[in-house]
């Protein structure tokens with residue numbers, strides 16, 4: 001029998017991977033806290049929470065226990081015409097911690113579908129009111145997922161190039177980074193018209209677009225401008241939700257609350273796939289009618305899977321513990337201190353932080369795309385030293401599970417410093 005990586009290569013096509021040139025994947029046999037254990041006995045410190053999902057680290061015993069109990073009780077049930085305790089309890093508990101204007105929870109399978117549902121709700125809201133609006137405004141460089149609707153509202157890039165002819169048109173605003181704020185607000189005044197159905201944004205941090213950060217105050221102003229034209233506000237909190245930016249949700253930094261919110265990634269603590277689209281009461285009400293045509297005709301086979309809902313409930317138990325909230329503050333403070341060290345390096349620029357998420361740019365000369373070599377150099381250098389980071393082009397970031405210890409953080413910081421003195 002071949003080893004696992006070779007068996008994998010014979011049968012599997014990996015995400016975001018050029019299969020011709022990619023090295024063999026690394027077999028992982030076990031996880032515990034922030035550590036992943038390789039089949040060869042090597043350890044990897046997962047400071048990106050495995051694609052931003054494992055907020056409590058790997059194989060957390062509380063989540064494992066709750067999910068295995070649920071598995072022996074009810075693994076799945078059709079969610080049209082039927083319901084179950086984990087789905088109802090999760091919706092109740094989510095609404096208790098989401099901004100107070102959120103009133104209903106719609107379940108789907110992942111971040112992209114949470115965005116699809118929000119877009120469909122927004123378009124059909126206007127359709128049902130008999131005042132159809134056809135435009136969406138999004139930020140340049142946004143990332144909202146890989147399905148077609150989610151791709152359409154994302155920025156156009158090498159990732160979307162083959163599909164551009166099939167994506168609906170979207171109007172873009174530049175991201176209101178500190179030097180751009182006034183210019184963006186001016187453009188927004190022109191773009192936000194009564195033809196716009198919704199404005200979608202990743203609040204405070206654009207994730208996959210390069211960890212671009214901006215201030216809550218300017219997003220509040222944009223939300224107010226949009227609100228003045230009746231435009232629905234969609235907060236894609238798939239990455240920022242569940243404590244990542246310091247508060248439970250990035251929207252908690254805003255005065256103007258979104259009409260629709262998309263959640264996934266940290267929702268189940270990274271245990272299972274689940275998506276949530278939350279909406280405010282007026283959206284829900286626009287679908288209530290004796291006319292069946294006003295129904296939201298959307299659903300997935302695994303909608304509100306009881307195991308996934310239970311994983312989310314267990315993850316929420318952990319998230320709301322005072323220890324976890326203290327850990328979030330501890331990691332944020334540790335990142336802030338490390339930022340001061342980072343600033344002393346000539347090769348580093350644009351250091352930025354929201355809560356437990358710290359990002360900075362490596363000065364990369366001319367080429368600064370996802371495809372440049374500095375990305376691979378940094379990725380391999382850190383991986384060789386047992387630190388799993390996945391730079392976005394020349395952007396390095398740390399997004400650790402909240403259980404990551406000070407010692408583990410120090411180890412990661414030290415390896416980053418070694419990288420900075422090498423490149």
Ligand SMILES: *Cc1c(COP(=O)(O)O)cnc(C)c1O
Pocket residue numbers: 110111112113115143144145146202207208236237238239240264265
């Ligand atoms: C990852 C991500 C998505 C897509 O979520 P998937 O579960 O990967 O489909 C959508 N929006 C944002 C902001 C994300 O970071």
